[in-house]
Amino acid sequence: MIRTTPTTSGTPTTSDPADERLRRWRLVLGGGDADGTGRALTGTDAAVDGALTALYGRNPDGHDRDRDRDRAGRGRTAGLGASAPSVARWLGDIRTYFPASVVQVMQRDAIDRLGLAALLLEPEMLAAVEPDVHLVGTLLSLREAMPETTRETARAVVRKVVDDLEERLAARTRATLTGALDRSTRTARPRHRDIDWDRTIRANLKNYLPEHRTVVPERLVGHGRAARGVRKEVVLCVDQSGSMAASVVHAAVFGAVLASLRTIATRLVVFDTAVVDLTDRLDDPVDVLFGTRLGGGTDINRALAHCQAGITRPADTVVVLISDLYEGGIRGETLKRVAAMRDSGVGFVALLALSDEGTPAYDRDHAEALAALGVPAFACTPDLFPEVMAAALEKRPLPIPA
Helix, strand or coil: CCCEEECCCCCEEECCHHHHHHHHHHHHHCCCCCCCCCCCCCHHHHHHHHHHHHHHCECCCCCECCCCCCCCCCCCECCCCCCHHHHHHHHHHHHHHCCHHHHHHHHHHHHHHHCCHHHHHCHHHHCCCCCCHHHHHHHHHCHHHCCHHHHHHHHHHHHHHHHHHHHHHHHHHHHHHHHHHHHCCEECCCCHHHECHHHHHHHCHHHEECCCCEECCCCCCEECCCCCCCCEEEEEEEECCHHHHHHHHHHHHHHHHHHCCCCEEEEEEEECCCEEECHHHCCCHHHHHHCCCCCCCCCHHHHHHHHHHCCCCHHHEEEEEECCCCCCCCHHHHHHHHHHHHHCCCEEEEEEEECCCCCCCCCHHHHHHHHHCCCCEEEECCCCHHHHHHHHHHCCCCCCCC
16 A cells, blocks of 8 residues: 655655656646646645745736747636736735745746736735745835835835844844954964964964974064944945845945944945935834835946945945946946045945845956956855955955855
8 A cells, every 4th residue: 555644745655666756747737637747646745836836827818938838729728817806815825735935936927927026015915925035125115106005014014024034134143254354464463362373373373393393472463453443334235126136225224333333434325327325214214114116327537436426434344235237327437436436445345236136147348347357256145244354454355245
């Protein structure tokens, strides 16, 4: 007798490998009653297939959403209607049958493939979704069209995502940057726990005693404790064009974390063709995000001009440009401005994205021109960002991903 065991989703699976393969293939194929496998779907399997069919089935004109994979007319047929109740039920179903990471992907696909963004303006819809960074980006892009009855629900969704990101990233960021600021204060009379042994050994190699196989440290090298006043200034200059939504969300969170450090004076500037300084909102990343306006053109030169005008201590300032580098302004002037800031002692970091998605589409010519100025442009994950900032504050090479 073949025994069945429940999975985490409540779907029974068999201990017969051949039957389980047929079950999985039937779920993948998603056609007629058995779709050539001889195995019909029942129970939870049928419900899972229905949820997938609603999203990845055929368009109303009968054509498959991804390809004409079944010219005979079989195959999944879309069934998610454009009404809030049916979509809300579907959102509840996928949260039942799939893990959160898969639910987030399916939600994004539903918004992109089925044009459901407008339904997110209804409070009952927002209450049913699984919050994530991409959903926040969608909500921010809809902000101007959002009715008053939906705004508080939308803020609650954004707040949950922001709180989750802060919980994941804040402690490590503070620890990494505090350490970097401490190390940046060198002293010739460090306390024992503050001795930099690598530098001390290199500085005293001439005092090596072969007979004792040791180095006599005539001069200690170490770091003191950073003063309580402001030691460094960081300017986050963030492109808020539509493709940068996830980066804007992460930049708002990191901006708030940096602003909480007494030894770093932090400014946050967002831009498209206009420039908006959101520094006064850094105590609450949600206020920052609702102060952005995703979409529109891009004028990097204008944004950098605004940032440059506020720099008073170039040698102690790091400017972080977060942009895909598609310049709608004057590229030549942008490069001249970056070169001028670098020559004055400003540390400059160019990030093509600040997200978990990897390297986005970007202007390669502009990136190469920045690299020629000594400013490599690269995509950065949120987990790597603290290390990048620590290296920039200490004026050492950036940890660029391979």
